[in-house]
Amino acid sequence: MMKVNIGVIGGGNMGSAIVSGIRKKYDVAVCEQDRKRRQWLKRRYKVMTGGLNTIAQMSKVIILAVKPQDFDSVLKELKLYLxxxxLVISVAAGITCRYIEKRLGSKTRVIRTMPNLPAHIGRGITGICAGKAAKKKDVILAQKLFSCVGKTIVVDEKYMDAVTAASGSGPAYVFLFMESLQKAVRSLGLKDSLAKMLVMQTVKGSLDLMEQRKEDASVLRARVTSKGGTTQAAMEVFERNKIGQIFLKALAAAGKRAKELSK
Ligand SMILES: NC(=O)c1ccc[n+]([C@@H]2O[C@H](COP(=O)([O-])OP(=O)(O)OC[C@H]3O[C@@H](n4cnc5c(N)ncnc54)[C@H](OP(=O)(O)O)[C@@H]3O)[C@@H](O)[C@H]2O)c1
Structure with a gap:
């Protein structure tokens, strides 16, 4: 396979997850300002590290993985060395393609992405959208890169706030659900370690079942819910307390916040 030189700017949480996924298939170099972190990246992933100027000049693809508040200074510096x-790929929440194009020049091929936390173990999902100058082959390359850390979907940029609300924040919803379920199981008298095991294996098993059977969640839910049984008793409480409405409101709030924060 042809190797492409990928430069990753920012080797923090997300940057290192991406490096860990792509380094086996691509030549990767990282620019990380924190010295200790830089040394750790070198040791852990056996990648080259260097200053922004070196990485900018040698890379065919530059992945920007610094915090949104550091974008301005990084883009300013990057412009000097490009x-x-x-191809410039951003993973930053809320930084639009236009924002990057304005600072690096309108001809810059920009791809904006929204990965999520399970990318750390190669099981994330990344929303991908293209800027004005990006070509189809750029989108395909971005898909290839992010498929090293999980699945990918391509959307119009106007849907990126929705992707952020769904899969970007999504792991927190799942953890909240598991946390609440675990507490509730404990309240029935089981000890913590058993409650955790019951919840984790139930979530894992249900997900695997859904994947293998290729059936909708609603169909599988109906299959567990026999008339007049225990599951139905629980379902009635969820419905009385309008669980569907709670999700609608929570997602609307996350989507609205994503819009407010985007620039
Ligand atoms: N974490 C997630 O699950 C997640 C999910 C989706 C998207 N994202 C996006 O990913 C981006 C990074 O988030 P993160 O959680 O990975 O942040 P992070 O852990 O703080 O990583 C950013 C790293 O970049 C370094 N850095 C900052 N400015 C730099 C510069 N000029 N040159 C080289 N390195 C520089 C930081 O060093 P210092 O610590 O010294 O500042 C830090 O080590 C954000 O834009 C975020 O929106 C993250």
């Missing part, structure tokens, strides 16, 4: 027309 040669050729590398």
């Amino acid at each position: 040669i050729g027309n590398p």
Whole structure:
């Protein structure tokens, strides 16, 4: 396979997850300002590290994985060193393609992505959208890169706030559900370690079943819910307390916040 030089700017949480996923298939170099972190990245992932200027000049693809508040200064510096027309991929929440194009030049091929936390173990899902100058092959390359850390979907940029609300924040909803379920199981008298095991294996098993059977959640739910049984008793409480409405409101709030924070 042809190797492409990928430069990752920012080797923190998300940057290192991406490095860990792509380093086996691509030549990767990282720019990380924190010295200790830089040394750890070198040791852990056996990747080259270097200054922004070196990475910018040698890379055909530059992945920006710094915090949104550091974007301005990084883009300013990056503009000084860019040669050729590398593909610029951002993973930052709320930074639009236009924001990057404005700072690096309107001809810059920009891809915006929204990965999520399970990317750390190669099981994330990344929403991908293209800027004005990005070509179809750029989108395909971004899909290839992010498929090293999980699945990918391609959307119009106008849907990125929805992707952020769904899969970006999504792991927190799942953990909240598991946390609440675990507490409730404990309240029935089981000790913590058993409650945790029951909840984890139930979630894992249900997900695997859904994947293998290729059936909708609603169909599988109906299958567990026999008339007049225990599950139905629980379902009635969820419905009386309008669980569907709670999800609608929570997702609307996350989507609204994503919009407010985007620039
Ligand atoms: N974490 C997630 O689950 C997640 C999910 C989706 C998207 N994202 C996006 O990923 C981006 C990074 O988030 P994160 O959680 O990975 O943050 P993080 O852990 O703080 O990582 C950013 C790293 O970049 C370094 N850095 C900052 N400015 C730099 C510069 N000029 N040159 C080189 N390195 C620089 C930081 O060093 P210092 O610590 O010294 O500042 C830090 O080590 C954000 O834009 C976020 O929106 C994250």
